[in-house]
Amino acid sequence: MQNSYYLGRQPILNRQQELVAYELLFRSSSQRNEAIVPDDFLATLDVIQHAFSTVGTSSVLGDKLGFINVSADLLMSDVLELLPPQQVVLEILETVDITPAIIERCLALKKKGFKLALDDIIHLDDTQKALLPHLNFAKLEVIDMDSSQMSALIRDLRHFPLQILAEKVDNPEQHQLCMKLGFDLFQGYYFAKPTILSGSKPQPSQMALLRLLGLINGNADNHAIELSFKHAPDLTINLLKLVNSVGSGTPKKIDSLAAAITVLGRRQLGRWIHLLAYVQQSGKNISSNPLVQTAAIRGKFMELLALKKRPRDQSFADQAFMVGMFSLIDALFNAPLQELIEPLNLNDDVRDALIGKTNALGELLNQALQTEDSNLQMNEQLPCDFDALLSAMSWANELA
Structure with missing residues (x-):
């Protein structure tokens, strides 16, 4: 049995470059700052266990928000209701099929106090647009997008009361462009690589x-x-x-x-x-x-x-x-x-x-x-x- 835990934590900053949140990430080792995730559900359960039980919310997040990736299975499960809703942003993975049942579940979780984000947006289809009124955050993966793509997406997203987050901002030029286009929040290697928290698991x-x-x-x-x-x-x-x-x-x-x-x-x-x-x-x-x-x-x-x-x-x-x-x-x-x-x-x-x-x-x-x-x-x-x-x-x- 593995006796160590590993938990990735990457800062999320606002336009004033103030820390407002962390994304909590699955990691399987302290040596490589990346994750090989064979199962999204199990990977997030691992993150939840280490962040909210092994280490503890106050140590991992302090008074900041924590973004956690959720698959469709996890979104529909009761596991989420064990988490502190006032500090958790449920980041719905791009692989989730946005069905009426998913939207109904998102509404129920929002009533419980959770915040919602949609991950890795590169375009908007009709099912995603149906979810947008219920979101608190929209995350755009900007590394492979040009300014015209980003401008078009931001224009569509500004019809909804949510914050727009630029993800994978890896250099100062990308940061300056995202600032100019009006992004609210920023995450990427330009600011900080994920820090890996590790230690011994208590039994x-x-x-x-x-x-x-x-x-x-x-x-x-x-x-x-x-x-x-x-x-x-x-x-x-x-x-x-x-x-x-x-x-x-x-x-x-x-x-x-x-x-x-x-x-x-x-x-x-x-x-x-x-x-x-x-x-x-x-x-x-x-x-x-x-x-x-x-x-x-x-x-x-x-x-x-x-x-x-x-x-x-x-x-x-x-x-x-x-x-x-x-x-x-x-x-x-x-x-x-x-x-x-x-x-x-x-x-x-x-x-x-x-x-x-x-x-x-x-x-x-x-x-x-x-x-x-x-x-x-x-x-x-x-x-x-x-x-x-x-x-x-x-x-x-x-x-x-």
């Missing part, structure tokens, strides 16, 4: 689990959590396996996600998700991965210490468990701790303890770390509760 389960942890910590309702699980069937299967293997206090096997959520309750469900994050990311079970095992023991140990310190404060104990579990998340996911905990809706006390600030939870974490020190028994001044540690180890072994 799908990693991102799904982080979203789930954010929902749990943000007190989202059960329905939202269930929907999130449904987008990650492998996680659903693993959760049900864990719940059924450890035992839920009921003789009946749990065979649905809704039942698991109901039977476990939110607090216990949160714990299974914490553990599942480690198990899923490592690809190993608790007993065969020392990092996973340490996280499980540390979380439970800190919970037991918290209950001894504040016997009637279950909330404090739950927070202690969370700090213990998350204290190794940077090692597991191989990413900065601050970056990983950012979307998790952690309260201030938990976050502060994780980033090393001194508070009650931080003190418990330090105690847990000292207990794990192999030289602990040589230092009689360090606090320790071996009964709690043995209980935590037993609990982790049961999970394995």
